[in-house]
Amino acid sequence: xxxxxxxxxxxxxxxxxxxxxxxxxxxxxxxxxxxxxxxxxxxxxxxxxxxxxxxxxxxxxxxxxxxxxxxxxxxxxxxxxxxxxxxxxxxxxxxxxxxxxxxxxxxxxxxxxxxxxxxxxxxxxxxxxxxxxxxxxxxxxxxxxxxxxxxxxxxxxxxxxxxxxxxxxxxxxxxxxxxxxxxxxxxxxxxxxxxxxxxxxxxxxxxxxxxxxxxxxxxxxxxxxxxxxxxxxxxxxxxxxxx
Numbered sequence: 001x002x003x004x005x006x007x008x009x010x011x012x013x014x015x016x017x018x019x020x021x022x023x024x025x026x027x028x029x030x031x032x033x034x035x036x037x038x039x040x041x042x043x044x045x046x047x048x049x050x051x052x053x054x055x056x057x058x059x060x061x062x063x064x065x066x067x068x069x070x071x072x073x074x075x076x077x078x079x080x081x082x083x084x085x086x087x088x089x090x091x092x093x094x095x096x097x098x099x100x101x102x103x104x105x106x107x108x109x110x111x112x113x114x115x116x117x118x119x120x121x122x123x124x125x126x127x128x129x130x131x132x133x134x135x136x137x138x139x140x141x142x143x144x145x146x147x148x149x150x151x152x153x154x155x156x157x158x159x160x161x162x163x164x165x166x167x168x169x170x171x172x173x174x175x176x177x178x179x180x181x182x183x184x185x186x187x188x189x190x191x192x193x194x195x196x197x198x199x200x201x202x203x204x205x206x207x208x209x210x211x212x213x214x215x216x217x218x219x220x221x222x223x224x225x226x227x228x229x230x231x232x233x234x235x236x237x238x239x240x241x242x243x
Contacts (some may be wrong), residue, residue, distance in 0.1 A: 006093070006122070007128070010151075011120075011121055011124050011125075012103050013110050013208065014121075015077055015082065015083045015084075015117055015118075015120055015121045016079065016080050016081060016082055016083060016086075017077055017080070017081040017082075017083065017096075017098050017106075017108060018079040018082070018100070018105075018106070020107065020108060020112050020113075020114075020115040020117050021079070021098045021105075021106030021107060021108045021112070022106055022109075022112065023105065023106050023108055024057065024104065024105050025051060026047065027057075027107055028043065028049065028104075028199055029049060029050040029051065029052050029054070029057060030041055030049050030050070030051050030061070031049070031051065031052055031053075031158070032051065033061065033067070033145050034069060035051075036049040036051050036060075036061035037061065040063050042063065042128070046060060047061070047063045047094065047095070047109075048060050048062050048063070048095055048107075048109075049061050050071075050104070050107065050213070053067055056103055056104065057071065057097070057103075057104040058070065060097075061069060067239045071097055071104060071106075073089045073091075075096065075102070076096060076097045076099045076106075077089055077097075077099065078098075078099055079099065079105060079106070080102070081098075082121070083118055083121050084121050084122075084232050086108065086230050087113065087148065087181050087225065087228045087232060088114070088119075088229045088232070089231075090108070090110045090113065090225050090229075091225045091226045091228070091229035092150070092183070094109060094110045094222055094225075095107060095109040095110065096108050101115050107219060108157050108220050110217065110219060110222055110225045113218050113219045113220050113228065114219060114223060114235050118218055119210045120220060120231075122206065122210045122218075122231075123210045125232065125235050125236075126162075126180070126206070126210060126231075127201070128235070128241060129203075129235045129238060130180055130183060130207075130238065132239060133183050133184060133187050133192075133193065133238075134175045134176075134178075134183050134190050136193075137183065137186050137192060138173065138175050138191060140190050140192075140236050141173075141174050141178075141186060142157065142173050142174070143159065145186070145190075146158065146174065146186075148189055149186050150182065151177075151237075152210060158174065158177045158178070161177050162174060162177060173196050176218065180203075180204065180207050181200060181203075181204045181207075184194070184200055184203065184204075185200065188200070195234070195239065196237055198211060199230075199234055201236075202220075202227050202230055202231055202234075203234060204232055205227065206227065206228060206231045208226035230239070234240070
């Protein structure tokens with residue numbers, strides 16, 4: 001497990017904020033408060049317009065506010081911030097400015113978490129959790145055990161597949177045939193994990209979104225950002241607790 005945690009640590013450092021940010025050169029920004037208001041009127045889908053002073057972005061105007069705000073430490077993250085940590089920042093506010101070499105070099109809004117790059121650290125994180133929990137329950141999962149967690153139709157399907165694999169001399173066991181959520185539910189039922197029903201729901205939803213790489217977005221609303229932050233926290237808590 002210590003090897004897995006080290007892999008996750010290195011992965012978290014590999015995918016960073018600068019990989020998904022809107023670069024300064026591609027930002028629509030204003031040079032004063034009045035121009036910022038005009039840009040918000042012109043672009044209804046924008047909720048924020050940065051304001052430049054000379055060559056630097058120093059302030060911003062949010063939709064619904066009458067006065068600009070100075071960009072301060074609570075509004076920024078480093079360009080090297082791991083994506084998994086970026087998600088936590090975006091769960092507290094809907095955008096962050098990205099700082100590089102002591103100046104703002106980009107902007108990330110919560111909708112930018114739909115960049116395919118974001119799915120990569122979550123894929124490995126959830127894959128690591130699944131493998132860890134599968135190993136945790138493997139010695140306890142028997143046909144009679146599964147009767148407690150699977151409905152009769154699903155149990156019959158698992159048993160049929162298991163017979164087929166045995167006939168082909170495949171080196172597989174019952175746990176290998178379980179879906180992600182089923183593995184977690186079995187661990188909870190066996191008293192090996194402590195997860196609430198809504199935790200299971202959130203883990204399963206994010207896992208499904210990660211698995212459907214091209215067809216499903218990671219976030220459809222700001223609520224989904226908080227779900228991503230929660231899933232990251234649950235995964236690390238479980239892996240560290242059991243590591």
